Amino acid sequence: MLFAPLVHSIRLLSGRVRYAVLSLLLLIVAATTFPAQAAENTLDTPDAAARKHYDIPAGPLGRTLSHFATIAGIALSFDPALTEGLTSPALTGNFSVSEGFNRLLANSDLELIRNADSSYTLRRAPIKAAQAGVTALPVVTVSTSTENADDTGYVAKRSSSGTKTDTPLIEVPQSISVVTRRELDMRSVQDMSEALRYTPGVVVDQWGFEGRGYEYLLLRGFQGLTTSLFRDGLSMAAQGLYFGSFITDTYGLERVDVLRGPTSVTFGRGDAGGIVNRITKRPSADPIREIELQYGNFDRKRIAADLGFANNDRSLMFRLVTLGLDSDTQVRYPNTGGDRAGLRRFYVAPSVTWHPTADTTVTLMGEVLNNRAEASPFFLTTPDGRHTDVVQTDSKFVKYATNQSSFSYQIEHNFNETFTARQNFRYMQQDGNFNDMFRAGFDADIPTLMQRSAMTTKERLTQTVLDTHLQAGLDTGPLNHTALLGVDWNRTNASLRFFSGEAPGIDVFNPIYGISVPVPDSLDIDAKQEIDQLGIYLQDQIRYGENWILTLSGRYDRVDTKDADFLSTTNTRNRDNAYTGRAGLTYLFSSGVAPYVSYSQSFLPLPGLDSSNRPFEPTRGTQYEVGVKYQPAGGRSLYTVAFFDLTKTNVPTPDPDDPFFRNRQTGEIGSRGVEVEARAELLRGLNFIGSFTYHDVTVTKSTDIDKDKMPIQVPHLMTSAWLDYSLGNLGVNWLRGFGIGGGVRYVGRIFNDLENTSTTPSYTLFDAMLRYDNGPWMFTINASNLFNNKYLSYNDPGWRAYPGLERTVLGTLKFRF
Structure with a gap:
């Protein structure tokens, strides 16, 4: 019975969104019409998937990778020219092979591949075509989608919230902040107001304690209770006629992106202060x-x-x-x-x-x-x-x-x-x-x-x-x-x-x-x-x-x-048009x-x-x-x-x-x-x-x-x-x-x-x-x-x-x- 509301939601879809379902089927058909060679090997062997404890200091990337490979018990080869002049962060804690490489390669444009003999090779990313006997490892690729980008620390590098394309934050010509999962965990964040307490340009807790789940906030001085709410790049900025407003539990989030300033050209209707995109x-x-x-x-x-x-x-x-x-x-x-x-x-x-x-x-x-x-x-x-x-x-x-x-x-x-x-x-x-x-x-x-x-x-x-x-x-x-x-x-x-x-x-x-x-x-x-x-x-x-x-x-x-209005039996209609840039x-x-x-x-x-x-x-x-x-x-x-x-x-x-x-x-x-x-x-x-x-x-x-x-x-x-x-x-x-x-x-x-x-x-x-x-x-x-x-x-x-x-x-x- 716990899933009854979800089942009810899915049942409602067939009558409300035929266009969406049809589009979904067409896109799947199109996808399977242009097949690509599937990966022949899995990401990690069972041994590689197991977690080990590492305590590796920050330093030159080549030396750090070699140290990591020795402890992990894997064979790693690469051209030293690839890592020349690059450094890696420290690695402390328990990680699988893929998790460890994700962190060590976070500041580079390199990716790891696993060869047919289960050895590993370093190369520049991205490489689209699969090579014979070699399988690309998508989850250890640094150049990945926004939602899967490396957010193991406090600093995110990329986001799609500003442009709908996976873009480095430094290339987005607008103010954008990212609250990573690591920060949410370390501060033990319980709600959206807590998540944004250390973000510039955002006023939270403006009404004090809020147990009802409402996400009151101001962005650059403008109200954002309903107009700023977004989830995975889609609007959830729906306003009920009295108390109704969608709410979020932050435990279900990977990160929070805050884009400050007008954003209608990307997301449609919204107030002037900006949006908060929950991933x-x-x-x-x-x-x-x-x-x-x-x-x-x-x-x-x-x-x-x-x-x-x-x-x-x-x-x-x-x-x-x-x-x-x-x-x-x-x-x-x-x-x-x-x-x-x-x-x-x-x-x-x-x-x-x-x-x-x-x-x-x-x-x-x-x-x-x-x-x-x-x-x-x-x-x-x-x-x-x-x-x-x-x-x-x-x-x-x-x-x-x-x-x-x-x-x-x-x-x-x-x-x-x-x-x-x-x-x-x-x-x-x-x-x-x-x-x-x-x-x-x-x-x-x-x-x-x-x-x-x-x-x-x-x-x-x-x-x-x-x-x-x-x-x-x-x-x-x-x-x-x-x-x-x-x-x-x-x-x-x-x-x-x-x-x-x-x-x-x-x-x-x-x-x-x-x-x-x-x-x-x-x-x-x-x-x-x-x-x-x-x-x-x-x-x-x-x-x-x-x-x-x-x-x-x-x-x-x-x-x-x-x-x-069913009491006065009146009905009104209005149409608005807008160009934004x-x-x-x-x-x-x-x-x-x-x-x-x-x-x-x-x-x-x-x-x-x-x-x-x-x-x-x-x-x-x-x-x-x-x-x-x-x-x-x-x-x-x-x-x-x-x-x-x-x-x-x-x-x-x-x-x-x-x-x-x-x-x-x-x-x-x-x-x-x-x-x-x-x-x-x-x-x-x-x-x-x-x-x-x-x-x-x-x-x-x-x-x-x-x-x-x-x-x-x-x-x-x-x-x-x-x-x-x-x-x-x-x-x-x-x-x-x-x-x-x-x-x-x-x-x-x-x-x-x-x-x-x-x-x-x-x-x-x-x-x-x-x-x-x-x-x-x-x-x-x-x-x-x-x-x-x-x-x-x-x-x-x-x-x-x-x-x-x-x-x-x-x-x-x-x-x-």
Whole structure:
């Protein structure tokens, strides 16, 4: 019964996405029509697949490879000229042969092949044609796809999030950050807000503790709750009609890519701040066997497993990721003897990858996520504006229950050395049942009594996304082109039934909980919305010589919106069209320095009518960005500095001449600033993440009191740093396997109101980590907000307060076998 939601999702596909299924079949037929010689040998022999312990220092690549081969017991041969001048990182821990080579070759353009006699040979990558008696080893090829790129450390080298092509980060003419799986594990990340805490340009935890799974964030000063959500390059930025919003469990992710600035030319509709692309764990040729137990304060208990295997010839690979969570939270109901709000979650994600030919890859992925939260993060303030620890709702009534499931596939086929076709598809649905209370003002006769109303919502949110594109590698004289032509389709359906009812008031100085609340029975909203988006895009990455890279992109989108109000029996339709573009120029110096300049656009359709009864036009975003990226040769590091000037137009603002106080689209918001990021292995075993953000966000055009003011919740200044050191590198035997880490995060003050008369103070938080990694076992202790700093994320005077996250301590035991 655990897989019932997933099975239901798959059944729905046949009626909703016939075009997608037909396209899938056609692509498979095309793939098998152009067969390539299959690999004759497997990646690793049983001995090579076994894990051994290595403690090899960083050094010249040739010497390090020879040392590794000796310990692994394999025969390795290569031309010394291939490794001349190259260095490798240190290798400490338990690895299979393929895992070890992946790490040692991470900073090179080399790949390993296994010969017919089971010996190994080094060569430059890529080599397309299979050679007689020799089999290429795709999983130890450094030049691999984005999702399979080497992310064993803190520094990723490549991404497809910026261009939909597998491109080195240093060549993308836009700000992009990658949070690797290693970082997620070392910081014991539990949700998306935690994942992005050390990323420049991103504001998280803006409403304090969030147990419902909502991913509130700001990108360059603009809201990204629903507009920035992407998964595996496909939109999951679907907005329900009230609470509905897709959620993510970070244990199921391989990495997180953050692309800052307008991105509509690549992904279609979206706000001006950028996107966050979550990359899902998927099958691997190497065995994956991991079981994790976790316990923390607030009686947090979690068990998780990540299991993967492949058949003998690696043509079929499987993976299963799952977890269960049962926890209390920091939300405590006063006068109840310590009752706390609970949080429970179940997650399972099976996947399979099939290689029908050497040039074709088909990956199928499913996911079920059920979440139960017993609190909303709303705390009442007193009549004179002071914040309290009084929870607005009632422990016996509040409920946020979501059942979410999805099915997706990814197909890639290389027709030849020039053309590659890809198709990505996902269907996702979420059913939500929510109970909560909202405040109705203080009682006139009893000034400390807050009147409340109860509400119940029943929501459904579904999204179907299909992206098909053809990539071509061409030469025209001295120019080398990586061209992309694609079409994508995105349909979102949202329905809502909203009920309201009476609820007892609550005294902010003497709250009483557990009082019976009548079931809300007044149907106030019964509505449905459908959004259809169809886009066609063209991109060309043009390389001239070894230094110049010009990126040009263009896109056309058509968006149809249908709204139905079943209570008033009214229906509205609206169609929006938008052209967006991007141009970027990068120059690659041989030293690893890459200055760039770019221009990009975005658009975001808006529901509703303006004061002239005309449908709202989409908001538009335009950005100019100039920056420098630096990636030293042979080092595991990436440094970026970006200056940007971003403007969002067509922002709704009150029409002073309208008697009904409706809006017109004459508003404008400007965002300028600088973002700095460093990700590096400073010394052997010492990893560093640092970020600095300065934002000057201003409402430049408005008819309201916010003109020339800063939007609420946007800090001018943020900075953070994280260090992680493996103590075994000190050369002391008893310290082998031990590691320590720590971080500091500073968030500047924010404004609470449109007039900028009230502020929430800045705050500084410290994090810490201690780990012991020995053979198959790894134990970590992580503390977030180590010194339990009491702070507010946001304070709405006379209304509600949002306390920041309290100290969280987690102990995690991981067994790899």
